[in-house]
Amino acid sequence: MAAEANAQTSAQAVRRPIAETLRTVFGPLVQLLLFVIGSAIALSLLVILLSLVQLGARPDLLTRTLTILPQVLIDGLVRGFLFSTIALGYTMVYGVLEFINFAHGEIFMVGGVTGAAVGLFLASVGLLEGMNPLFFVLLVVLIGMIVSGTLAVTVERIAYRPLRGAPRLVPLISAIGVSLVLQDVVRLIMTNSPLGFNARYQSPDFGPPIRLFEMTLGDRPVPIIISPKALVFITAAVIMLIVLNYLVNATRLGKAIRATAQDMSTASLMGINVNRIITLTFLIGGALGGAAGALFGLNVGTVNPYMGFIPGLKAFTAAVLGGIGNITGAMVGGLVLGFLEAFVASYLSLFTNGALSGAAYADIAAFSILILILIFRPSGLLGESTTQKV
Amino acid sequence: MALLKLEDVHTYYGKIHALKGISITVNKGEIVTLIGSNGAGKSTTLRTISGLLAPRQGQVLLNDERIDRIPSHEIVKRGIAQSPEGRRIFPRLTVLENLEMGAYLHSTRSVTYQEDLERVFTLFPRLRERVSQKGGTLSGGEQQMLAIGRALMTRPQVLLLDEPSMGLAPVLVEQIFEIIETINAQGMTVLLVEQNALQALGIAHRGYVLQSGRIILEDEAKVLRDNETVQKSYLGLE
Ligand SMILES: Nc1ncnc2c1ncn2[C@@H]1O[C@H](COP(=O)(O)OP(=O)(O)OP(=O)(O)O)[C@@H](O)[C@H]1O
Ligand SMILES: [Mg+2]
Numbered sequence: 368m369a370a371e372a373n374a375q376t377s378a379q380a381v382r383r384p385i386a387e388t389l390r391t392v393f394g395p396l397v398q399l400l401l402f403v404i405g406s407a408i409a410l411s412l413l414v415i416l417l418s419l420v421q422l423g424a425r426p427d428l429l430t431r432t433l434t435i436l437p438q439v440l441i442d443g444l445v446r447g448f449l450f451s452t453i454a455l456g457y458t459m460v461y462g463v464l465e466f467i468n469f470a471h472g473e474i475f476m477v478g479g480v481t482g483a484a485v486g487l488f489l490a491s492v493g494l495l496e497g498m499n500p501l502f503f504v505l506l507v508v509l510i511g512m513i514v515s516g517t518l519a520v521t522v523e524r525i526a527y528r529p530l531r532g533a534p535r536l537v538p539l540i541s542a543i544g545v546s547l548v549l550q551d552v553v554r555l556i557m558t559n560s561p562l563g564f565n566a567r568y569q570s571p572d573f574g575p576p577i578r579l580f581e582m583t584l585g586d587r588p589v590p591i592i593i594s595p596k597a598l599v600f601i602t603a604a605v606i607m608l609i610v611l612n613y614l615v616n617a618t619r620l621g622k623a624i625r626a627t628a629q630d631m632s633t634a635s636l637m638g639i640n641v642n643r644i645i646t647l648t649f650l651i652g653g654a655l656g657g658a659a660g661a662l663f664g665l666n667v668g669t670v671n672p673y674m675g676f677i678p679g680l681k682a683f684t685a686a687v688l689g690g691i692g693n694i695t696g697a698m699v700g701g702l703v704l705g706f707l708e709a710f711v712a713s714y715l716s717l718f719t720n721g722a723l724s725g726a727a728y729a730d731i732a733a734f735s736i737l738i739l740i741l742i743f744r745p746s747g748l749l750g751e752s753t754t755q756k757v
Numbered sequence: 758m759a760l761l762k763l764e765d766v767h768t769y770y771g772k773i774h775a776l777k778g779i780s781i782t783v784n785k786g787e788i789v790t791l792i793g794s795n796g797a798g799k800s801t802t803l804r805t806i807s808g809l810l811a812p813r814q815g816q817v818l819l820n821d822e823r824i825d826r827i828p829s830h831e832i833v834k835r836g837i838a839q840s841p842e843g844r845r846i847f848p849r850l851t852v853l854e855n856l857e858m859g860a861y862l863h864s865t866r867s868v869t870y871q872e873d874l875e876r877v878f879t880l881f882p883r884l885r886e887r888v889s890q891k892g893g894t895l896s897g898g899e900q901q902m903l904a905i906g907r908a909l910m911t912r913p914q915v916l917l918l919d920e921p922s923m924g925l926a927p928v929l930v931e932q933i934f935e936i937i938e939t940i941n942a943q944g945m946t947v948l949l950v951e952q953n954a955l956q957a958l959g960i961a962h963r964g965y966v967l968q969s970g971r972i973i974l975e976d977e978a979k980v981l982r983d984n985e986t987v988q989k990s991y992l993g994l995e
Pocket of ligand 1: 770773775793795796797800842
């Protein structure tokens with residue numbers, strides 16, 4: 368009797384509490400949501416405050432600020448998710464190998480070019496016109512993920528694995544080399560194919576912009592719209608982030624990835640095949656980058672071999688902003704950076720009365736952040752100690 | 758019967774010749790201890806057995822099969838578990854997750870997994886209270902318990918322990934040695950590396966004395982304890 372009761376209580380103690388599982392999976396997502404809402408509110412208040420300050424001199428400023436605000440927020444979300452999905456590739460590889468894969472921007476670019484090639488192919492066989500747009504998205508994302516994921520794994524095998532154990536600078540230089548090679552190989556392929564250097568990203572008709580709601584400012588109605596492609600981008604990114612979170616935080620494989628990131632040789636003592644985990648890390652990061660490329664190309668309408676450079680650098684900034692090596696941090700960093708950029712791009716010229724063009728200064732804003740973070744808080748927004756690395 | 762056997766093993770770190778021809782036999786059911794001063798090559802020996810280092814010469818045999826050319830994650834599968842020097846707990850995984858990593862090669866849904874977990878918690882009740890705590894926040898003694906528990910979760914035939922008593926309070930040292938004896942009494946073969954030579958020789962069946970990469974003495978633990986050199990150099994007795 369007593370023994371039985373004893374066995375029962377102990378069995379309960381051993382089982383993982385449901386609440387804990389939920390916390391590990393949804394905790395990071397809640398954190399992400401808080402940062403999104405927080406930075407959206409903070410930046411919105413800032414621009415409203417700035418327009419109130421100038422109210423005496425320019426009475427129409429407040430209305431103009433409020434009119435474009437919802438659009439800026441949507442733009443910020445799109446940019447933010449773009450940076451997040453790319454930043455994950457940097458941060459996961461860094462978490463495991465402590466190495467910055469500078470070729471990751473090109474992995475993203477290859478995803479975009481692959482999507483455009485799929486569009487071109489479908490158009491040339493006459494299938495594109497009547498295709499369901501959502502099916503098309505699914506197709507380009509899947510193919511983009513496969514091509515970019517495979518490419519990332521191949522690059523690791525050829526260019527990084529032989530250099531493991533070499534001084535840190537060596538694989539870094541190799542990564543820069545890979546990056547240049549990929550740009551030029553893709554350029555060679557594109558210019559010698561019907562795609563051309565600046566390829567149009569053909570897609571089925573996604574329909575007119577969606578009216579989300581209408582707000583009234585004074586007596587003027589202002590419609591809030593979002594393009595269907597942007598909506599698709601945001602939705603897809605959210606799904607990917609949720610799946611990745613589940614994979615890393617709740618599965619056996621995810622635990623193995625985290626263990627490998629924390630202590631590679633001890634992980635191998637547990638029976639974890641460390642090389643396989645590294646391959647997997649490149650596969651996941653590459654696939655996310657490829658999906659982001661395919662979706663981004665679709666969103667902007669054209670792709671070229673050099674399209675990965677600037678988004679790659681910004682995603683790297685985002686990864687550093689969130690604390691490099693930290694998965695939740697990469698998502699958070701991406702979104703915060705996206706909002707910042709969107710606000711600078713839209714409001715800078717408005718507040719300086721056209722003296723400074725926002726679009727041109729958005730890049731400067733992003734990279735100033737990188738420099739500031741590196742100087743003042745190298746461990747990033749979330750820091751090392753508050754949340755786990757990979 | 759020899760479960761684990763090292764024959765004339767030479768291991769290098771680059772140009773540093775750390776093991777200069779080591780031969781060790783561990784029989785099934787024994788506790789064998791490896792003692793020696795700092796830098797003698799004790800940890801190197803364990804790392805060579807578990808496959809973290811490859812010997813340049815000589816061989817390592819488990820059940821008469823060579824294992825010195827296979828990677829460490831395969832060696833775990835064959836039945837060798839190591840609790841490494843300095844514990845090496847995964848700091849940002851919880852206690853339970855650390856134990857799950859020990860059971861990485863087994864299904865965590867199985868009944869045997871639950872039994873293994875139960876056995877570890879019976880040996881180390883402190884760990885049960887701390888299942889959700891991050892490994893890095895455990896005290897040194899608790900981390901040592903976790904490292905041993907995690908190694909047991911791999912279901913080994915041989916358990917390699919690298920200085921399990923390092924940095925522990927005397928009471929806890931006592932307790933850890935008792936637990937090693939308990940584990941051994943349950944049928945586990947143990948290869949124990951220790952600075953704490955007196956206590957190690959107290960629970961071991963046989964022992965080897967290592968000095969700058971060579972074995973200078975080997976015998977029954979009782980005999981080693983009475984050996985003059987051992988008493989002078991390692992037991993601090995005059
Ligand atoms: N990674 C390494 N690179 C170079 N030399 C090493 C390395 N690890 C150990 N050594 C050298 O190999 C020799 C044996 O080291 P080992 O760690 O096996 O000693 P040990 O007997 O475990 O000592 P301790 O009791 O201090 O743990 C030492 O001379 C050490 O300096
Ligand atoms: Mg040692």
